[in-house]
Amino acid sequence: MAKKEETAVTPTREDNYPLWYQEVIKASDMAETSAVRGCMVIKPWGYALWENMVSGLDEKFKRTGVKNAYFPLFIPLSYLEKEAEHVEGFAKECAVVTHHRLEKSEKGLKPAGKLDEPLIVRPTSETIIGESMANWTSSYRDLPILLNQWSNVVRWEMRTRLFLRTSEFLWQEGHTAHATREEAEERTMQMLNVYTDFVENHLAMPVIKGRKTESERFPGAVDTTCIEAMMQDRKALQAGTSHFLGQNFAKSAGIKFQTRERREEYAWTTSWGVSTRMVGGLIMMHGDDNGVIMPPRVAPAHVVLLPILKKSADNSGILEYTHKIADALADTTYHGRKVVVEIDDRDTGGARGWEWIKKGVPVRAEIGPRDMEKDSVFMATRDCAPRDKKGVKREEFIASIGDILDGIQNNLFNRALAFRKEHTHNIDNREDFYRFYTNEDGNRIAGGFTNAHWCGSAACEEKIKNDLSVTIRCIPFDSPREQGECICCGEPSSKRVLFSKAY
């Protein structure tokens, strides 16, 4: 048996994927659990990634005419009661504010000043934004309203995992109201396309676009569209959703307007969102046994320069040379953003290099006396093996930094796509389907994506879910019409749908 190469993260993905996920976050210093139940501390390295995600998405939203706004953190209890489907969805898991001050007692501080009506810390702002939209809309001239909010939301979770499932998380929620059905449907698809563009081109995460089945739909939505990505344990993660809500939501919120023909009508609305969960997805899709890998388009830093310094020697030459390179790089831009360069001149030897590998900086460049002599740097890219380094002339390094970064970005996307293809199968036989999702192979979870026929009945969908914990992730938009038999009941089907285990 070949000796396993040592890795910076233990266990490896192969050995224990869920534990690897925890450890890789620790190793990269992106986040940690806090003393507050279910809430996380997003540390600077993780938050910088989130900031880049926010600014990339925000720019795309605004280009479609969406405007940001901010609505209250608290939702009066009575608002939730208005939306029957909301209650079912969120009442089980929410933070309830019942008092508005603290009072000293013998046992220390205790809540005082009971509120007449309890307030819920927003699990989503649907109802409170709906209230405003109703106030702001009287004529077709007031439409469309195209709003987005970046904020924190709270959903009480019993089992939490950093980024993937936390009681408090950060997200954006878009809410739009339109005068016609067609316009709202177009907006639903437009925003799904914005997400697809962002996730594929900025996060280097290939996704499958489709529509949810009725049972997986957002409560109250007429249509839920989504993008689904395959993680390295071959499970699916939903990377964004865009909902067409028809007039359902406008009816419960009272968003009415007078049409051009002076009829009163309810507006047509949409909503769409992504959250810090996306950070978890990025880690799970690109990370390896040495740490996180940051796609260059959203990396908190693009390049780290590692001057090799000697104790009790004059290092000023090396440092000057390093800073010269840093300045030249920082004067260049990469996809409209300034190239961000870190210089790590700490004297900690090999550990220093491994720290940046674990953090996933796309490009590392060591700079020793011999590199300086040759007017070059000793470069490694994070998508390759840690020891895979090469000398590059300084001028060439600086001039081609954009190409180097694009190369990494494309490589990350292409290998994720190849991985997904490798683990996606058409299955036409119930026995094969069940075997595919139950045969455990060592420590690895069985499965992957399957394209299989489905008759359209909720009963078959539920049976598969109960038997295998496998769900229909979506009905892919590009799934061709094709005659077949339901993988569960054998009844006729006209289309394959995407099945998988999922986060």
Add this chain to the structure above:
Amino acid sequence: MAKKEETAVTPTREDNYPLWYQEVIKASDMAETSAVRGCMVIKPWGYALWENMVSGLDEKFKRTGVKNAYFPLFIPLSYLEKEAEHVEGFAKECAVVTHHRLEKSEKGLKPAGKLDEPLIVRPTSETIIGESMANWTSSYRDLPILLNQWSNVVRWEMRTRLFLRTSEFLWQEGHTAHATREEAEERTMQMLNVYTDFVENHLAMPVIKGRKTESERFPGAVDTTCIEAMMQDRKALQAGTSHFLGQNFAKSAGIKFQTRERREEYAWTTSWGVSTRMVGGLIMMHGDDNGVIMPPRVAPAHVVLLPILKKSADNSGILEYTHKIADALADTTYHGRKVVVEIDDRDTGGARGWEWIKKGVPVRAEIGPRDMEKDSVFMATRDCAPRDKKGVKREEFIASIGDILDGIQNNLFNRALAFRKEHTHNIDNREDFYRFYTNEDGNRIAGGFTNAHWCGSAACEEKIKNDLSVTIRCIPFDSPREQGECICCGEPSSKRVLFSKAY
């Protein structure tokens, strides 16, 4: 008596300043009160201003090495108990979460799932960030830690005013920990200077820098520095604070480190913050009887183009000409930000122009058939009277847009500075001082800024506060040493301090 000119906002500042403030916000469509007690809805126009403030400040923070992070919304009750001074300050006015789900009952939903320990919705994150800093610090090598958080906070307020005092508001809180006292003191001043630079150069708000007296200091701080601005009712508004906390805070949070000499020591910390209150300050400093005035450096839009369209006529020529100008302007930058241009091609005549005046867009340009013939636009700037318009050649308009905007920016600053100078007096006599702050002149509140001698005793400070509602805003850094007598008790004083009524 001369007939008063009609204004877009009623009442005028002169007639009723507090009510003018409410009406000017309504007129500009920046924000509104929500159905949730004490919370506001920040509408797109107000939020876009806040976003520009955030990005301007954030860039300056980062240039000093500060990194953003995110900490939990909830603070366990026991954390507040640790900080005695915190309890006094915040316990009276906080949102307390006591339950984690809702249950159906006969009377509708009711709170269920009582928490073992109540959670407080953060009124500030001092304690929870302190907890993390303590965990992250073991050696002098871990210092400095330079953190900032952009977030929402909640302080239960009984009387609220949009932006100035709301139960929920948006802010940033910076927290830094250092190995030496000197470094922490320098950081305190560095961040005050960042605020000063931002507020004066981006918001066009002249401020006075100084130090708070002991009684006005942040609870637990060794030194509170601040910047104070004069509003148009001649009252002061604190526009930013930066605190040197000594080792007090590190001691209660347990932020310890081993020094280079292997001694254990507590860290030296600072904190500093500004909030959406700054939006209120900007409105009160620059707004006039026709609406808000946006300083160009932070304006949500720099220019609005108003093509004059004719009903049942072919307007395509005018529209094409307008879009050509918009495209050319949008290709230029103003202080590193793309020039933002709005085209308002609605057919609502004069009302349309007034809408943009009320919103405070720095430059308006009307474009009618005659302007197009002359290859020009008919331009007005928001710092001048609404009817003060002039024809400008198109090429010149585009080429000089940066200068036009700088002209407005400087004018706003200079007139605010002149106003402050006009209403700032040296007073050396108790009787004059009392008269200055009590003589009402029609509807106008008496007062302004006074530089007066103060003996340094808390008793005198309190007496003046009780008698006149006048407080020492700060001990200005540039106040020269000068012998005098305390304005209250007549005892010797070596320095003038800044007195004023305040928000």
